[in-house]
Amino acid sequence: MKIRSAGVFASATVLTLVATACGGGGDSGEAAQEEPSGTMVIWADDIRTKALLPFAEEFGEAHGIQVEVETIPNEDLESNFVTAHQAGSGPDIVVGAHDWTGNFVQNGAIDPVQLPEDKVAAFNETAIEAVTYNGQLYGVPYATENLVLIRNTELAPEAPSSVEELVETGAALKDEGEVEEILGLQVGQEGDPYHIYPFYTSAGGYLFGQDDKGDYDPSDVGVGTPESVAAFERIAELGEKGEGALKRSIDSQNVASLFQDGKTPFFITGPWSIPDVKTAGIDYEISAIPGFEDGEEARPFVGVQTFYVAAGGANKVLAQEFVTNYVTDPELAIALYEEDPRPPALTAALEQVSQSDPDLAKVTEAGANGDPLPAIPQMAAIWDPFGKAEAAVISGEDPEEAVTAAGKAITDQIG
Amino acid sequence: MFADRRNGAGAPGGAPARPPLPGGALAPRSGSLAGQMVKIGMLGLTTALAVWAAFPLYSAGNWIGIGVVAAVTTLLFYVYLSPRAIPAKYLVPGTLLLVAFQILPVLYTVSTSITNFGDGHRGSKEEAIASIEASSVVRAADSVDYRLTVAAVGDPATGDLVFLLTDPEGRVQAGDADGLTELAPDAVTTDPSGRITEAEGYTLLGAAEVSARSAEITAFAVPSGDGSGIRSSGLSSAYEGDATRAYDADCDCIVDAATGARFTADDERGVFLDESGERLPQGWRVDVGWDNFAKVLTNPSVSGPFFGILLWNLAFAAGTVLLVFVLGLGLALLMHTDRLRGRRVYRVLLVLPYAMPSFAMLLLWRDMFNADFGLVNRLLGLDVDWLGGEWTARLALLVVNAWLGYPYLFLVATGALQSIPRELTQAARLDGAGAWQSFRHVTLPLLMVALTPILVSTFSFNFNNFNAVYLMTGGGPFPPDNPMVGGTDLLITYTYRLAFGGQGAQYGYASAISVFIFLIVAVISVVSLRRSRSLEETH
Numbered sequence: 001m002k003i004r005s006a007g008v009f010a011s012a013t014v015l016t017l018v019a020t021a022c023g024g025g026g027d028s029g030e031a032a033q034e035e036p037s038g039t040m041v042i043w044a045d046d047i048r049t050k051a052l053l054p055f056a057e058e059f060g061e062a063h064g065i066q067v068e069v070e071t072i073p074n075e076d077l078e079s080n081f082v083t084a085h086q087a088g089s090g091p092d093i094v095v096g097a098h099d100w101t102g103n104f105v106q107n108g109a110i111d112p113v114q115l116p117e118d119k120v121a122a123f124n125e126t127a128i129e130a131v132t133y134n135g136q137l138y139g140v141p142y143a144t145e146n147l148v149l150i151r152n153t154e155l156a157p158e159a160p161s162s163v164e165e166l167v168e169t170g171a172a173l174k175d176e177g178e179v180e181e182i183l184g185l186q187v188g189q190e191g192d193p194y195h196i197y198p199f200y201t202s203a204g205g206y207l208f209g210q211d212d213k214g215d216y217d218p219s220d221v222g223v224g225t226p227e228s229v230a231a232f233e234r235i236a237e238l239g240e241k242g243e244g245a246l247k248r249s250i251d252s253q254n255v256a257s258l259f260q261d262g263k264t265p266f267f268i269t270g271p272w273s274i275p276d277v278k279t280a281g282i283d284y285e286i287s288a289i290p291g292f293e294d295g296e297e298a299r300p301f302v303g304v305q306t307f308y309v310a311a312g313g314a315n316k317v318l319a320q321e322f323v324t325n326y327v328t329d330p331e332l333a334i335a336l337y338e339e340d341p342r343p344p345a346l347t348a349a350l351e352q353v354s355q356s357d358p359d360l361a362k363v364t365e366a367g368a369n370g371d372p373l374p375a376i377p378q379m380a381a382i383w384d385p386f387g388k389a390e391a392a393v394i395s396g397e398d399p400e401e402a403v404t405a406a407g408k409a410i411t412d413q414i415g
Numbered sequence: 416m417f418a419d420r421r422n423g424a425g426a427p428g429g430a431p432a433r434p435p436l437p438g439g440a441l442a443p444r445s446g447s448l449a450g451q452m453v454k455i456g457m458l459g460l461t462t463a464l465a466v467w468a469a470f471p472l473y474s475a476g477n478w479i480g481i482g483v484v485a486a487v488t489t490l491l492f493y494v495y496l497s498p499r500a501i502p503a504k505y506l507v508p509g510t511l512l513l514v515a516f517q518i519l520p521v522l523y524t525v526s527t528s529i530t531n532f533g534d535g536h537r538g539s540k541e542e543a544i545a546s547i548e549a550s551s552v553v554r555a556a557d558s559v560d561y562r563l564t565v566a567a568v569g570d571p572a573t574g575d576l577v578f579l580l581t582d583p584e585g586r587v588q589a590g591d592a593d594g595l596t597e598l599a600p601d602a603v604t605t606d607p608s609g610r611i612t613e614a615e616g617y618t619l620l621g622a623a624e625v626s627a628r629s630a631e632i633t634a635f636a637v638p639s640g641d642g643s644g645i646r647s648s649g650l651s652s653a654y655e656g657d658a659t660r661a662y663d664a665d666c667d668c669i670v671d672a673a674t675g676a677r678f679t680a681d682d683e684r685g686v687f688l689d690e691s692g693e694r695l696p697q698g699w700r701v702d703v704g705w706d707n708f709a710k711v712l713t714n715p716s717v718s719g720p721f722f723g724i725l726l727w728n729l730a731f732a733a734g735t736v737l738l739v740f741v742l743g744l745g746l747a748l749l750m751h752t753d754r755l756r757g758r759r760v761y762r763v764l765l766v767l768p769y770a771m772p773s774f775a776m777l778l779l780w781r782d783m784f785n786a787d788f789g790l791v792n793r794l795l796g797l798d799v800d801w802l803g804g805e806w807t808a809r810l811a812l813l814v815v816n817a818w819l820g821y822p823y824l825f826l827v828a829t830g831a832l833q834s835i836p837r838e839l840t841q842a843a844r845l846d847g848a849g850a851w852q853s854f855r856h857v858t859l860p861l862l863m864v865a866l867t868p869i870l871v872s873t874f875s876f877n878f879n880n881f882n883a884v885y886l887m888t889g890g891g892p893f894p895p896d897n898p899m900v901g902g903t904d905l906l907i908t909y910t911y912r913l914a915f916g917g918q919g920a921q922y923g924y925a926s927a928i929s930v931f932i933f934l935i936v937a938v939i940s941v942v943s944l945r946r947s948r949s950l951e952e953t954h
Binding site for chain 1: 542546547550560622623630647650651652656697716778782786803892899920
């Protein structure tokens with residue numbers, strides 16, 4: 001009996017499963033129209049959900065509609081949104097990094113936003129540049145982020161003016177036994193393109209060339225070119241067989257504690273690490289990441305947190321209203337800053353919070369010359385091979401071989 | 416739920432004796448009242464689920480789906496109400512589950528493998544066109560920023576849409592599908608920002624009403640003379656602009672009005688291409704036949720390292736099975752001796768790794784193998800770059816995987832050992848066999864009957880053990896001359912990188928590779944199960 005009743009129950013379940021599977025093939029457009037109107041859905045990660053809630057409620061009350069903010073873990077947000085859009089069950093607004101733009105556009109998942117010129121002018125220029133894709137504005141930015149150099153002022157009172165100076169100071173401290181590591185820069189076994197990029201650009205490397213409109217050009221891949229080999233040769237000098245400043249054993253898991261425990265005088269990281277450094281009671285100072293003595297300026301990536309309007313949303317008019325008129329309000333930017341201290345993209349909001357938080361202005365200044373993270377979908381092909389080439393070079397392998405192989409893997413993928 | 420036990424024990428109340436048929440309780444007239452009630456309840460639930468499933472299918476117009484629901488329901492009713500279909504009563508639930516969870520996913524994977532489904536090719540051609548057109552709307556260079564109020568003529572839900580606009584100079588206009596009409600300033604009421612809050616002859620739409628007509632309002636444009644239109648940007652502002660790209664069915668192409676460029680549809684690849692071969696980002700899903708399979712077989716960067724990876728993959732799975740077997744069985748035997756005190760405590764301790772979440776453990780182990788800061792090197796006083804060297808990384812991976820896997824085998828072996836009668840080994844001893852001989856010829860063969868299926872499943876599980884490799888080494892270390900193939904890559908981690916690492920998600924390609932892996936694992940499983948059957952025969 002046990003078996004049999006379980007059987008009937010199971011078959012009933014199967015039946016529903018089969019039925020819903022078939023239902024998936026149905027016309028999703030119709031289903032969307034049938035949804036009860038007057039509910040706008042926002043997808044964001046857990047940190048931003050908290051800050052958004054009061055504003056969402058206020059917006060809902062002002063317009064007599066219901067606004068729901070749903071939490072999706074950051075690492076799943078991009079793919080979940082694309083999948084949900086495809087199934088016709090996506091949100092009206094999604095909040096996330098600007099480098100998702102290319103992927104969202106090729107999947108038709110987002111709509112452009114039309115901001116009047118005065119509103120555009122209120123934003124940090126790099127932020128606007130970052131969310132512009134193929135000449136269209138595809139989202140409204142609210143915060144920027146970029147890497148900086150944080151130093152322990154007890155160990156290293158002066159900001160190094162070059163990589164060489166940084167290594168010299170760190171190595172001297174290491175020899176004296178004051179610290180264990182010269183520099184805290186996460187590499188890991190698979191490399192970390194985001195964190196090595198400032199050194200790579202300072203040594204003359206680039207990822208994508210830019211076309212005449214200033215957009216990244218996927219047909220001009222900079223990895224594998226002689227410039228990139230030369231850049232990695234400079235990085236190799238800092239690696240395990242060289243100065244020992246860059247090591248694969250330092251990874252995203254242990255780099256923060258190295259600095260917080262005073263085991264390294266320098267830490268290359270973003271604004272997200274500042275609260276923990278403060279808690280650890282380290283006397284610190286923030287400056288721009290230095291470049292090589294005879295090289296170019298070190299340019300970090302600039303990432304921009306963005307509000308996107310979903311193309312498949314049931315409430316596009318309200319979503320556009322929220323994004324164009326609420327997100328452009330400095331108050332929201334400040335509330336989001338208080339939840340997660342990244343510099344606001346609105347100049348007015350940045351000025352206001354900088355008064356109480358001087359670190360923020362230093363972070364923005366360190367990123368003033370930064371490159372927006374490429375938002376083109378081809379960027380996805382860069383991360384993995386580039387990181388591996390970096391790890392290989394740092395471990396002491398031949399830069400030319402590693403970088404050429406990475407360049408080939410990237411161009412093969414882009415096709 | 417135990418009604419059948421009474422039935423099976425023999426019909427009560429002097430009913431004619433008949434052989435207790437399997438499934439007899441579900442045959443009409445022979446079941447107890449409780450059994451009947453449960454049956455009716457279950458069938459009722461089935462009907463309820465069917466009806467529940469039918470409504471969304473009906474509203475979506477999916478007649479095939481409704482047909483499937485009806486057929487399955489009918490089948491279930493027939494099987495459980497008919498006195499004849501007794502074997503089917505047992506087979507149907509399992510078969511349906513097999514179809515739903517095994518066969519459908521396999522078929523879906525196979526059907527996906529002949530498409531270009533993936534990022535940039537997810538939807539239909541119509542969706543791609545709609546997206547291209549919507550993305551090409553640009554604000555006119557000299558656009559005025561209007562304050563907007565959405566209104567309708569007559570009924571707010573169905574009346575013709577009207578945009579009530581206030582330009583920066585305070586001029587008020589009404590825009591409908593025909594164009595702009597000037598409004599008399601005294602016919603409207605405005606708020607301090609100049610936005611119209613009341614207008615004679617128009618019904619203003621509230622946010623909920625706007626929301627209900629959202630799609631219509633988004634597509635609405637007031638013709639403003641020079642070919643462009645005034646469009647809404649949210650609820651309260653409007654701008655002048657137009658879509659620069661439009662689909663032309665005659666040439667099956669997208670024409671850009673601003674540059675004059677033409678992007679012609681390529682229905683074989685699912686993209687719009689211009690003369691120079693430049694594609695528009697938005698594509699659509701098309702069937703590509705055997706292309707994905709051909710790509711796996713002919714691409715030298717895929718087929719070249721394939722056998723190397725396969726070899727390590729087999730070694731990894733077999734090595735894990737061997738380590739797990741030796742460790743699990745050895746410990747189980749140790750715990751089986753009566754002389755050991757506190758066996759319960761030891762057993763609990765030994766099973767602990769099984770109770771830990773493997774995700775966290777894998778990451779923890781990875782950190783313990785860190786060359787400079789890891790526990791392993793510090794404890795042993797070594798200076799080994801564990802995860803940086805090909806063979807050390809493989810060794811570390813095997814050790815960790817064995818640590819994670821042995822408790823399961825230990826548990827099964829302990830159970831199996833306890834079920835072997837001690838008389839057997841005692842008899843062997845009496846016949847003059849030594850400890851090793853009695854283990855080798857009496858205990859082990861009996862144990863293997865219970866353990867072989869576990870070993871086979873351990874092998875197939877570890878053959879595709881994505882988590883262990885991905886979290887511990889990420890497939891690395893990678894040789895400098897090839898960033899695509901790492902020293903500890905399994906087929907599954909390697910193909911994951913191929914299909915999802917480069918150009919976003921390529922489900923079609925990933926499915927084609929999955930089909931290959933499926934075939935490999937299927938062959939291995941069939942062969943090893945065949946062999947285990949011969950073992951059972953000896954038993």
